[in-house]
Amino acid sequence: MASRRGMAQAEIGSRRANSVYETIRSGIKERKWLPGGKLPSVREMGERMEVHRLTVLKAYRQLAEEGxxxxxxxxxxYVKSHSMASSESLHAGDWDYKARSLYVNRSRLSDIHRQQVDYQMSEALIDPNLLPNAYLSNYVKQVFDLYPRVLSTYSTVLGDPELREELACFFLAKHGISVHPDELLITTGSQQAIDLVSRALAKxxxxxxxxxxxxxxxIDAFHQQGITLLPVEIAPEGYDLDEVERFMKTERPRLFYMNPTYQNPTGYTVPAAQRKRLVELAEKYQCLLVExxxxxxxxxxxxxxxxxxxxDTEGYVLYIRSFSKYVAPGLRISVLAARPALMEAIAPVKALSDNGTPLLNQKIFQHYFFSTRLQEHVVKLRTALELRKTAMESQLADTGWHWASPEGGLNLWLRLPRDIPVDELLRRALSRSIAFxxxxxxxxxxxxxxxMRLSYSYLNEGKLAExxxxxIAIADEIRVEHRFL
Amino acid sequence: MASRRGMAQAEIGSRRANSVYETIRSGIKERKWLPGGKLPSVREMGERMEVHRLTVLKAYRQLAEEGxxxxxxxxxxYVKSHSMASSESLHAGDWDYKARSLYVNRSRLSDIHRQQVDYQMSEALIDPNLLPNAYLSNYVKQVFDLYPRVLSTYSTVLGDPELREELACFFLAKHGISVHPDELLITTGSQQAIDLVSRALAKxxxxxxxxxxxxxxxIDAFHQQGITLLPVEIAPEGYDLDEVERFMKTERPRLFYMNPTYQNPTGYTVPAAQRKRLVELAEKYQCLLVExxxxxxxxxxxxxxxxxxxxDTEGYVLYIRSFSKYVAPGLRISVLAARPALMEAIAPVKALSDNGTPLLNQKIFQHYFFSTRLQEHVVKLRTALELRKTAMESQLADTGWHWASPEGGLNLWLRLPRDIPVDELLRRALSRSIAFxxxxxxxxxxxxxxxMRLSYSYLNEGKLAExxxxxIAIADEIRVEHRFL
Structure with missing residues (x-):
């Protein structure tokens, strides 16, 4: 992975920077460069010490930080005449009144994701080895020949008209859903679609x-908008529709954010009969469904x-569909479908946010997604992911941990016995390079x-099993210790 | 331009769709397909009529819309058994309480931008003919060889670490500004940076x-956040600093959003002495400067x-720098520099907005921006734009319209004589394919x-002059008519 490689390079870079730092520091101490005197330029020093200029920059930066x-x-x-510690007068405390409290989940989650672990089962990402990288890269190059000015051109706010036409066609052919291209908005990933909906349609x-x-x-996106969340339990059979109706009737919620197909994190799927009824309830109580x-x-x-x-016949459903996750996650292409009355409110917020998703990403996605190769890829991908799910499940078979085997998606949602506190398990797991x-x-x-949620999409079968x-061994350890307490 | 071509294709497509529409409609009328009966699939009908499936889809969609x-x-x-108009129960009026009032400027501006005109002087965009498209496309292809998994990889929230390192190096080398890579956030265009700042740092x-x-x-971004705006006049010599200080002292503004270099729309530049003093005022009154x-x-x-x-030594300046505008606007890469206390508040909002700008765009930008070719390109671009500015100015020389000739940027800011109402001029200009x-x-x-603002960056010298x-001819027309009123 490019970022991993970058990480490794950064570490090597740090070690080199340290030695450059030491050399310059001693040079100043030994009055090789005098107070007030100019140091060689970053480039010059790099050539002299035979290191990259970034390495020199790092050392200079550290010396500058130290005054x-x-x-x-x-x-x-320049070498400073007298050392003087800079007093930074702005402190985080002054500015965080908004940010700190609103991103509790996000920050806990990113604390976990930030750890470089050997057994990555926390991020619901598809293993890059399962994606057709080489093929896709070659394919992509054609896009520049097809659209020689794709890099000079802005997208419209809603997104590239050709891509939206193709997607409208796809929705019809695949799902029998008739949607006009102007009812589609291309977003930079599903996260942006959720953010836009929460900003445009709720106060x-x-x-x-x-x-x-x-x-x-x-949760963070809606909290950030100052929205009060009312939780609806999801079970393998779907929701308790009586509860949903009671909520809609008494609380008059503006919207219901849902993930009804191979739900994240549970993997549960809301059955067709409930779907139909939910749309009726939405109409009856004028509650938008954000699917x-x-x-x-x-x-x-x-x-x-x-x-x-x-x-949906009355326009109460907003549909967020992500494709790029299993095609080319780096492209960050999702689509939000909404009927005109809603799109009219959402499009200006998209304009404000970024003026439209970059055209390049849309064109690459379009040309790959609608190629025949893609369908072959998805078929193979399903098989590969099912094998991984099976590998994870057979390893868990004798633990006494509970889960409903998902029929799709990337995650298992597990209930652990009471004598294994999940927080304790996580703490120990992270220290041994395992994340969930x-x-x-x-x-x-x-x-x-x-x-807990365990993702089976990122590691290969061998690593997953291991x-x-x-x-499980850590969990057993905890259980044994607790028995002796 | 890809979008123009798309537009032309769409027009041809519409004409074809009309004939397909007519054929099917008559077919139904003539009971070739009976009520309740199934129509041929989109693909089948396309083959039968020798048109693209999108063309068929359009015709089907129109027939479906008509019930x-x-x-x-x-x-x-399927052919409907009985025609029935759909009653859409959601109306724009229900949802626009937020969107409508807040995007007044934006919607007027996009109404103008939306028009396809021959003389486009309204958008401050650089003519794609001035960008090294072919070279860039070839260059870009290398990025896929360098980073074979760039399409499978997410960026971190702040942006690619390598790119941020390179940019830190650039800020030091070019401006003598020492900034740590973690004080840099890559955004999808400057628009996103403004939006993030307004969301994270003001309430x-x-x-x-x-x-x-x-x-x-x-203006829209700050209004959307519910912020009260206090206008500071900008003149060719900069601001009235006494006025700025009075505002800071009495109104205690949270921030000052400014565009001090070749300002949009005026082209004015705030002189160095004022810059230094503004930073002192910002510290004194604890007002952030969003540059x-x-x-x-x-x-x-x-x-x-x-x-x-x-x-800035105390961290009161947030610096938004856009490069991709004159390199590859389609990439949408800008950078926001902010000291840690502020970045800590902004990064979570970026995470919420889109989880990080796509890695692909960052890698393409990095490899092109730091190539030697770029500097050559920028030098040529400056000359080309100056020639265009001169062409526009000499055409305007005898009008009696006033402007201060800008030393940079893409726009002229003009004051017209009282007897030429700008709104009337715009209305007539648009009807004759001229936009400003x-x-x-x-x-x-x-x-x-x-x-009025006239952009000289998009049209070549000949078209600009014309x-x-x-x-001017339209303005003369208006003047003559007014004289006879």
């Missing part, structure tokens, strides 16, 4: 229904029921302390 | 200073003074009705 040298405009670095003080558990960044559909094409047996969007997502992060109420094996 | 046929899930299109009810006139989407620097490298004589960010931006859109107070010539 030993200073940068002067358009001139370069502070509004209420929203949300699944319990759910995709945790969605986030990221795993639709990642099924193991038969395809899932049609999206709720299919049953604790249930509490996915719960809008912050509970579900006996649950990672889960080690995780 | 003549209907789509059924996973089955296809509804806060006050902010803004230049009068200014970049109009910034939007989009045209820094587009100068015609000597380079502009250093950014305000250069004078009326001053009122750029004024946070909605005045400046005798001003466009301005025609515009």
């Amino acid at each position: 030993i040298i200073e940068a002067k405009y358009k001139s370069g670095y 502070p003080g509004d209420k929203a229904l949300i699944e319990r558990p759910t995709y945790s960044p969605a 986030d559909d990221v795993y639709h094409d990642i099924y193991f047996g038969s395809p899932p029921p049609p999206p709720l969007f299919y049953y 997502v604790p249930g509490s992060i996915c719960d809008p109420l912050g509970g579900m302390n006996d649950r 990672g889960v094996h080690r995780l | 003549i046929i209907e789509a059924k899930y996973k089955s296809g299109y 509804p009810g806060d006050k902010a200073l803004i230049e009068r006139p200014t970049y109009s989407p910034a 939007d620097d989009v045209y820094h490298d587009i100068y015609f004589g000597s380079p502009p003074p250093p950014p305000l960010f250069y004078y 931006v009326p001053g009122s859109i750029c004024d946070p107070l909605g005045g400046m009705n005798d001003r 466009g301005v010539h025609r515009l």
Whole structure:
């Protein structure tokens, strides 16, 4: 992975920077460069010491931070006449009134994701080895020949008209859903679609229904907008529709954010009959349904029921569909479908956010997604992911941990016995290079302390089996210790 | 341009769709397909009529909209048993309480931009003919060989570490500004940076200073956040610093959004002495300076003074720098520099917005921007743009219209004689395929009705001369008519 390689390079770079740093520091101490005197330029010093200029820059930067040298405009670095610690008068505390409190889930989650671990079962990402990288790269090069000016051209706010036409065609052919290209908005990933919807269609003080558990960044997005969340339990059979109706009737929520197909994190799928009824309830109580559909094409047996969007005739469903996750996640292409009355409110917020998703990404996606090769890829990908799921499940078979085997998606949602506290398990797992997502992060109420999400999409079968094996060993360790307490 | 070509294709497509539409409609009328009966699939009908499936889809969609046929899930299109108009129960009025009022400037501006005109002097875009498209396309292909998994990899929230390292190096080498890579955030265009700053660092009810006139989407971004704007006049010599200090002292604004170098729309540049003093005032009154620097490298004589960010030692300046505008606007790469205390508040909002700018765009930008070829390109570009500016100015020489000749940037800011109402001029100009931006859109107070912005960056010299010539003719026409009223 490019970022991993970058990381390794950065480490080597740091070591080199340290030695450059030491050399210059001693040079100054030994009055090789005098106070007030100019140091060689970054480039010159790099050549002299036979290191990259970035390495020199790092050393200079560190020396500047320590007040030993200073940068002067358009001139370069100088040895300071007298060392003086800079007093930074802005402190985080002054500015965080908004940011700190609102991103609790996100920051816990990114703390986990940030760790470089050998057994990565926390991020629901598809193993790059399962993606047709080489083929795609070659394919992509054609896009520049097809659209020689793709790099000079802005997209429109809604997104490239050709791509939206093709997607409209796809929705019809694949799902029998008739949608006009102007009812489609291309977003930079599903995250942006959720953010736009929360900004455009709800105001502070509004209420929203949300699944319990759910995709945790969605909790953050709605909280950031000042929206009160009302949790609706999701079970392998779907929701308790009486509860949903009671909520809609008494609380008059503005919207229901849902992920009804191979739900994240549970893997549960809301059955077709409930979908139809939910759309009726939405109309009756004028509650928008925000349907986030990221795993639709990642099924193991038969395809899932049609999206709720299919049953919608009155425009109450907003449909967020992500494709690029399993095609080319680096492109970050998702699509949001909404009827004109809603799109009219969302499009200006998209304009404000970034003026439209970059055209290049849309064109690459378009040309790859609608190629015949893609269907072959998805078929293979399903098989590969099912094998991984099976590998994880057979390793877990004798643990006494509970889960409902998902028929699609990238995750297992597990309930652990009471004598294995998930937080303790996570703490120890991370220290041994194993990562997963604790249930509490996915719960809008912050509970579900006996649950965890394990993603089987990133590691190959061998590593998955080994990672889960080690995780079980840690759990056994905790159980034994607790028995002796 | 890809989008223009797309547009032309769409028109041809519409004509074809009309004939397909007519054929099917008559077929139904003539009971070739019976009520309740299934129509041929989109693909089949396309083959039969020798048209693209999108063309058929359009015709089917139109017939469905008219209630003549209907789509059924996973089955296809059917002739309706009885025609029935659909009653859409969601109306724009229900949802626009937020969107409508907040995007007044934006919607007026996009109404103008949306028009396809021959003499495009409204958008401050660089003519794609001035960008090294072919070279860049070939260059870009190498990125896929260098980073074979760039399409499978997500960026970190702040942006690619290598790119941020290179940019830190650039800021030091070019401006003598020492900035740590973690004080840099890569954004999808400058628009996103402004949006993030307004969301992360201000809350509804806060006050902010803004230049009068200014970049109009910034007005929208701050309004959307519920911020009260206090206008600071900008003149060819800069601001009235006594006025700025009075505002800071009495109104305690949270921030000052500014565009001090070849300002949009005026082209004015705030002199170095004022920059230094502004930073002192910002510290004294604890008012953040949000410095939007989009045209820094587009100068015609000597380079502009250093950014305000250069004078900042206490962390009060947020610096937004855009490069991709004149390199590859389609990439949408900008960088926001902010000291740690502020970055800590901004990064979570970026995570919420889109989880990080796509890696692909960052890698392409990095490899091109730091190539030697780029500097050669920028030098040529400056000359070309200066020639265009001169062409526009000589055409305007005898009009009696006033402007201060800008030393950089893409725009002329003109004051027209009282007997030529700018709104009337715009109305007539648009009807004759000439577009420009009326001053009122750029004024946070909605005045400046005798001003206009003419961009000289998009048309070549010949077209510019012709466009301005025609515009003057329209103005003369108006003047003559008014004389006879």
